[in-house]
Amino acid sequence: MHISSIEVHKAATLDEASALMGRFAPDVRLLAGGTDVLVDLKTARFSVGHLVALGAIKNLRGVTEEREGLRIGALTTIAELGRSPLIAGAYDALRDATSRMATPQVRNAATVGGNVAGAVPCADLPPILIAMNATALLVSDKGERTVLLEDLVVGPRQTILRDNELLAAVNVPRPPARFGAAYARFGLREANAIAVAGVAVALVLNDDRTVRSARIALCAVAPVPKLVKAASRLLVGRVLDESACAQAAALAMAAAEPIADLRGSAEYRCELVGTLTRRALAAAQQRIGR
Amino acid sequence: MFTARNFTINGQKYDVAIEDGETLLDVLRDRLHLTGTKKGCDSGDCGACTVLIDGEPLNSCLLLASTVDGRSITTIEGLAQNGELTPLQKSFVAEGGLQCGYCTPGMVLSATALLERNPDPSTEEIKDALAGNLCRCTGYTGIMRSVERCKNYLEGGQCAKPHETASPAEHSGVGASIPRIDAADKVTGRALYTADISLPNMAHGKILGSSIAHGLLKRIDVSKAKALPGVLAVLTGADVTDTKYGVSPARYDEDVLAKDKVRHIGDPVAAVAAVDEKTAERALKLIEVEYERLPVLTDAMEAIKEGAPLIHEKYKRNICTSVDYNFGDVDAAFKESHYVREETFTGNNVFQSPLEPHASIAAWNHDGNLTLYTSTQVPPYVQYMMAHVLHIPLGKIRVIRPAVGGGFGTKAATTPLDICSALLSRACGRPVKMVYSREEMFHYGRGRHKQHMKFKLGLDREGRIKAVKSEVYLDGGAYTSFGVATAYYAGSMIPTLYKMPNYRYDGYRVMTNKPACGAMRGHGVPQPRFAFECLLSMAADDLGIDPIEIRRRNAMTPNTMTLNDLDIGSCEFSATLDAVAEKSSWKEKFGKLPKGKGIGIGCGGFVSGAGYCIYRGQVQLSHEKGREQFQKKAIFPHANAVVRVSEDGEAAVLMIGAAEIGQGSDTVLVQMCAESLGIPASHMRMQSADSEVSPLDLGAYSSRVTFMAGHAVSRAGAMVLEKMKPYAAAMLGCAASEVQARDGKMFVHGDASRNVLWAEVARQCFNDDGPLVGTGWYKPPEGLGGDYKGATVGTSPAYSFGSSVCELSVDLETGKVKIEQFTDYHDCGTPINPQGVHGQVEGAIVMGAGETTMEGVEFGEDGHLVNPNLHGYLIMTIKDAPEIFSGVVDSYEPRGPFGAKEIGEGSTLPVLGAVAHAIANATGVWIKDLPITPEKIVNAIRQKKAADAARRERRDEPVTAK
């Protein structure tokens, strides 16, 4: 279907974008890569009179290495993130998500900001970013604030962002030594398949191979990308043997609150969460070993 | 609000006024007429709309044009320079990288971007780069080959012009793998599909589909829609004919627009023409419809229950057709059988999902003649049905079939677009174009019937078939469409592959409140074939016989009349079994693979054209006559050709209405005609698109074109040659009977050195005798079929046979199947174009494997479609496609043109059973319910474990006396 009459405002700066958002709220949306917004407009999931296009805001784009870690500008495309030379070593796990989501064409348009702030439950980046302790930099013409990424999304397509506020960047703290992360996802095709379930794991081990910290976050099995806090508590101090992994998997399964849909029943999704948790734990651990 | 924007497209500047909400795709296609960029889904799922922006591939359907002005845009039209194809385009042409061509522009652009950044990509890198471009035809095999071998076509390489690859010395007629004659047009975006065509002053139409699945139409108010500026005409059921239409003459049950009742979501209720599509869409929203809801039936097994609401009054228990085939005495034979097993199977509602959406453009002339451009597989049936609903003679209707982006059966009937575009065009006095959205395609449907099947098999001690019995309920959706034939086919084709002395089939075609099902590749047969193949493999396991061996023991033999009176001529089925066994190293693998790895066999075959056509003798008429006395012969020729040699003798124009829909029929027909004329294929031109130019050919269904149209074109060519022989004889100084022609020369039989140029002889003919024209036609042989009810379905002049071995792995924890390797051998007679044959097989394997593991339209209880799009309805991507080996066994069909049979549909039939068997082999569980999804696999494995454990426990229990 064609998009009904709409006005596109190209913001040159963050402030301008914020002001435009404030001015037209609630009849407005941000337009980043547009891979969700255009589909939603065509299928009339929502309809608005105005779009604020972010494309021209230069400093929103790109991945940079800062003192505390990586800064991923909200307008960075998934493809740019995936091929950034900075995504190496400990940050590698991000590529588990970027390389497997959507299609090359979509990845060339879709942005990190849209994937994160779009707050779609099956978005692939938020779980791994959350596992890696990422924070979100939120900006409006009135100021800025930083929140933990796991606190950004509050429901399907719902965030804590205010009307005139936007996501400017995602910051991923520099991982400590003996860190390893991985994202395991399950889709019904080898490519271009939305995750039926996904599990992201980030581990820090002590020298004796006991767990210093563990964060497990789930994709597509809850209204929000969900951090399995019980699993973190369980694993700390333990060696990741088979039984520890099985217990963590059980906790992840218990934390999942999946819906049943075309792609799988709730029971199947839970089962996948168990399997994927074990696989992501193993993969993360293996990366530390390297 | 319009804003002037400037775009840089293919290095050229364009200034256009556009609205902010327009996608780049719509601007390219509708405003700039750069129609090489295709709209396949309009939602990012298919990649047909791919363009390069600053060198990177993006979906132009997901970009607002207003946000890309100033950036450098490359479309498919920008690749070839000064008519010279790029090396990659040449590679696609030569390596069989395309069929219907609808995915091709996007595919070529994605591959171009890849090679730009990585000139020497690995197989995996190619697959990753093309993962966002769906192709429904090629199975991706030819595409992989094209990209991998692109280097061979670097500047100066061969193949500047497509079907001249074969150097003049090389034979380009029958048996040569010449490139498709439309390949260069398709890799450059020049090929015009219906939706690419714009006529002056053209309006755009849209159909309002029912929002409920079953109900009475109480009130419909179009006044607001009519009042919307830009709306030109609005039609409802009250404005259109009461004449019903459909496919089977005895079951016309569709209204052009709903009269009093709607029967599925999307059932056409009203139609609008407006100045543009967007306005037409808005007008639809302004139409008020009030329904009285009726109970919705989405399950065929519920619909046949006594007391279920009737979807059509005239179909008692919602059954529109029952079939009862009964040959021999199955009950007695089961009693005598050493082994009997009965199983139930369920199929899925697969949708063809061709990449090109259905489209039509209708334009009336002032003299009352209608021209209809339509993306159809069956131009003459559309012409016939249009005459029927419009109440005008067939001769007043001209059907033009532009390039068609795949059909597989969903384009085998007259669509509401065909009819409504004509009615709207008449109402508003302008040409009207109508194009389905991807969602509307699903609502229109005509996909595969979901079949509920019970199969019973009786074998003797050696595994020879004693009896087969099946009971099948075909879930047909809301209208009959092809359903009568489907129900018969589901029974008639089972006895063609294996010899069976006793056979019974009960079939019921059931109405439900879902889009009508129709004829999909393999028409009615793939699911029963799947069920039978599974059952046979289960039986082989039970009896300890190798599954290939049990097939050999029962295999059909040449020159055999089946028990249901199908006349099998050539048959190399056993040879295909031997060949796949050998090529796949079956003996070393079957039963010896580790857990999670599986190998399986499936077989199948099909008709080479239906022996009888749907409209019997009535093709000349525009309205139905009463039922005719059935005669066992074709009343009129099913395929007809004219070939006309140009006055200078340098070209021959072949005219035949055979529908090229991507399967490659234009190319093989040109090859056969060239062969019989004795000239190179490159001297031929094809006119198959226009009913005004090309004589009747029934169309692309029942795998009939190569066989039937092949006869017509070679006879037309032969007639020309006969006319030329006396002239050549005079020039050569020999008898006319001694003259032969090949590759552009005429020569004396046995002494090729005495020769004369073919063109010179042709010139002489024209100079002396006027137009040099030949005609040819083909009627299926008389007397095909038995004397029982339904004996016509399944009759054919020839039958194909094939065997496939599938190798795969299953992730036993998630249930995910990775289909790794397919080995296929077919008996398709003598291939006319081997590359074309393999292309059909490769496409059928990937489509069939997807059908077995991931495809199916799903419905909610209220009859809504859960997945009417290409992100919910999954078809295989290039990363899902297996490695494929396709081979043909030596075969010659005496009834076929040059010994040929068919490949298009038969190639689908072995696939489902082979995949299912391989999954069972890998997991230890048979899943009899399609599609075999990961979830079903995991559940079945779990159930088996539980059952095994229970059995073990029982065994451990102390035995107590009864």
Ligand SMILES: Cc1cc2nc3c(=O)[nH]c(=O)nc-3n(C[C@H](O)[C@H](O)[C@H](O)COP(=O)(O)OP(=O)(O)OC[C@H]3O[C@@H](n4cnc5c(N)ncnc54)[C@H](O)[C@@H]3O)c2cc1C
């Ligand atoms: C064919 C296809 C396949 C896909 N497959 C996957 C997949 O496998 N995995 C996956 O995760 N996703 C997938 N997606 C979804 C989509 O591509 C992503 O969610 C994408 O990252 C969204 O980014 P965008 O820049 O396109 O967002 P847009 O569409 O521009 O915006 C999305 C939403 O986010 C908001 N937004 C965007 N930027 C900001 C910002 N800076 N601050 C605040 N709000 C903002 C917008 O207002 C809007 O509500 C797929 C999409 C398509 C079309």
Ligand code: FES
């Ligand atoms: S039309 Fe754009 S991806 Fe299908």
Ligand code: FES
């Ligand atoms: S050739 Fe790819 S879709 Fe037809």
